[in-house]
Amino acid sequence: MDNNLVDVFSLFDGKEEELIPILQKVQNTVGFLSNDSMEEIARFAHVPKSKVYGVATFYAQFRFTPKGEKHIMLCRGTACHVKGAPRIQEEIENHLGIKEGETSKDLKHSMENVACIGACSLAPCIMVNETVEANLTPQKVEKLFLSKGKNK
Amino acid sequence: MVKEKRICLKNLGKINPESIDDYIEAGGYKVLESAVSRHHFEIIDEMLNSSLRGRGGAGFSAGLKEKFTSESCLRCEQKYLICNADEGEPGTFKDRIIMENDPHLLLEGMLIAAYGIGASKAYIYIRGEYYKSIEMVKKAIDSARKRGFIGKNIFGSVFSVDVEIRLGAGSYLCGEELTLLESLEGKRGYPRIKPPFPAEKGLFGFPTLINNVETLATIPTIVGKGSEWYLKLGTAESPGTKIFTISGDVAKPGFFEVELGTTLRELIFDLAGGMKDDKKLKAILLGGAAGTFVDETVLDTPTGFDSLKEKGATLGSGAIMVLGEDKSVLNVTQSILEFFKHESCGKCVPCRVGTDRVARMIKEINNGIYQGESGLDDMIYEAEYMAKTSLCPLGQSLIMPLRSLKRYFNDQF
Ligand SMILES: Cc1cc2nc3c(=O)[nH]c(=O)nc-3n(C[C@H](O)[C@H](O)[C@H](O)COP(=O)(O)O)c2cc1C
Numbered sequence A: 001m002d003n004n005l006v007d008v009f010s011l012f013d014g015k016e017e018e019l020i021p022i023l024q025k026v027q028n029t030v031g032f033l034s035n036d037s038m039e040e041i042a043r044f045a046h047v048p049k050s051k052v053y054g055v056a057t058f059y060a061q062f063r064f065t066p067k068g069e070k071h072i073m074l075c076r077g078t079a080c081h082v083k084g085a086p087r088i089q090e091e092i093e094n095h096l097g098i099k100e101g102e103t104s105k106d107l108k109h110s111m112e113n114v115a116c117i118g119a120c121s122l123a124p125c126i127m128v129n130e131t132v133e134a135n136l137t138p139q140k141v142e143k144l145f146l147s148k149g150k151n152k
Numbered sequence B: 001m002v003k004e005k006r007i008c009l010k011n012l013g014k015i016n017p018e019s020i021d022d023y024i025e026a027g028g029y030k031v032l033e034s035a036v037s038r039h040h041f042e043i044i045d046e047m048l049n050s051s052l053r054g055r056g057g058a059g060f061s062a063g064l065k066e067k068f069t070s071e072s073c074l075r076c077e078q079k080y081l082i083c084n085a086d087e088g089e090p091g092t093f094k095d096r097i098i099m100e101n102d103p104h105l106l107l108e109g110m111l112i113a114a115y116g117i118g119a120s121k122a123y124i125y126i127r128g129e130y131y132k133s134i135e136m137v138k139k140a141i142d143s144a145r146k147r148g149f150i151g152k153n154i155f156g157s158v159f160s161v162d163v164e165i166r167l168g169a170g171s172y173l174c175g176e177e178l179t180l181l182e183s184l185e186g187k188r189g190y191p192r193i194k195p196p197f198p199a200e201k202g203l204f205g206f207p208t209l210i211n212n213v214e215t216l217a218t219i220p221t222i223v224g225k226g227s228e229w230y231l232k233l234g235t236a237e238s239p240g241t242k243i244f245t246i247s248g249d250v251a252k253p254g255f256f257e258v259e260l261g262t263t264l265r266e267l268i269f270d271l272a273g274g275m276k277d278d279k280k281l282k283a284i285l286l287g288g289a290a291g292t293f294v295d296e297t298v299l300d301t302p303t304g305f306d307s308l309k310e311k312g313a314t315l316g317s318g319a320i321m322v323l324g325e326d327k328s329v330l331n332v333t334q335s336i337l338e339f340f341k342h343e344s345c346g347k348c349v350p351c352r353v354g355t356d357r358v359a360r361m362i363k364e365i366n367n368g369i370y371q372g373e374s375g376l377d378d379m380i381y382e383a384e385y386m387a388k389t390s391l392c393p394l395g396q397s398l399i400m401p402l403r404s405l406k407r408y409f410n411d412q413f
């Protein structure tokens, strides 16, 4: 078994109720949930693999393909929408050449839509990894993602 | 000009939220210390007398919920307290402000509530994307545990409790209390049917009290200063203070804690600096997606759970989204209805099919290709049967914004 998984499992008792925290920890450590990881998790938590998939596919947070180095979360909340989020999304998609839900071939960027991220007074905003980028304009987006931008 | 009155945010900017010493110096954990030396009925009575109404949106009496949970079974081996910090209602970020700036106040409130109902285990279920909040609450739990405020025999009493953090996994529906329980048990986020209520059969079948962050963060002040002091704040039907989060076309968007009864005009024009670029006000969306649209005729209504209800509006989570004259109410409605469609869990047919149908209708209306006579009436018709037949409050919520559109913005359709 992958050493990463051994480390993660050592933090838990292997009870069914721990399924979501286990999935979260595995995803945080490995980056995504591979079919092999899912199998090991099922064995560890003493539940069928279908149950692990059932839970993991329900929640928007879990991914089954690798994330990019820079993971971009686009807020699709109402406050951001009103302040022009669709335009911002278009700009970012144009800059990076990937669409919402995709990861770039070089694994540099990935992008997904999320619900309101609680920074509505700074709308429109996105999150890049764990940092909120606020009050976005097409110009700002360009700066963020152009060749010298910090998120290129 | 109206001023802020800070209770949940009393320490904001005054203490270092990462320092338990700062919090203790500001009087922190004193209320917990005195609370555990009193009979737990006294704590619940204080909460009942304060008439505090839950700040998670529904406005149910916090004291009553504590009373039910504490009395539902006297010899249970286990009771649970859960802090709902899943904050997902668009436009709402008050819980984040509390957790980032005063996590110990929230913890103290949780511990007092746990003592009140006799819970030996508490969970705090935090929105997964709230990285900073998670970090702050984690640190607060660690340092409180080191001081013995969490753990066995707190302040030398018989009261023992442990606190654990759980992280949300990106489902708006999991903020709904019964769905949150399913998620905590490691299952898909499908709602449960009420009754039984969590006060009788909650987490793992045991009596459980679920409260919002802001509700719990108010408890140390109520129990510390007494319900009589608290009742002087706010209005008779909705006492106390409330944190409002204002976004959209205002000059100074942000969060403001004021006494309930403060009007929307005072909030928007005094505190949030008025309209941005002197635009004209077109609409206000109160309470997020599961909320209501109103126009300027509601500006002078005192805020409160019942006073706003009379106007066909909602206080909800305290989100205030301001739309200027250049914004389209229909466009915002489309965004809301798409949100519901996306977040519907699909367990029951009326909501699974209904949210999709209504989202398609508003899109057609906005694109000018809707075939029916009155798009709004047709959407209300759909939402009404959804309200009657859906399994959980999510499917029952669509009618709220739609009905408010009929009342205030019929001419826009
Ligand atoms: C779809 C849906 C989402 C909800 N999301 C939240 C939430 O994020 N946070 C919250 O405190 N309450 C939320 N609620 C309300 C909870 O079900 C519950 O009423 C609340 O946590 C009770 O706390 P209170 O009594 O302190 O208000 C939501 C309700 C519904 C129907």
Ligand code: SF4
Binding pocket: B173, B191, B343, B344, B345, B346, B347, B348, B349, B351, B352, B390, B391, B392, B393, B394, B395, B396
């Ligand atoms: S009303 Fe909607 S969200 Fe609630 S159970 Fe039914 S499908 Fe799921």
Ligand code: FES
Binding pocket: A075, A076, A077, A078, A079, A080, A081, A116, A117, A118, A119, A120, A123, A124, A125, B090, B091, B092
């Ligand atoms: S709507 Fe985007 S942060 Fe709230």
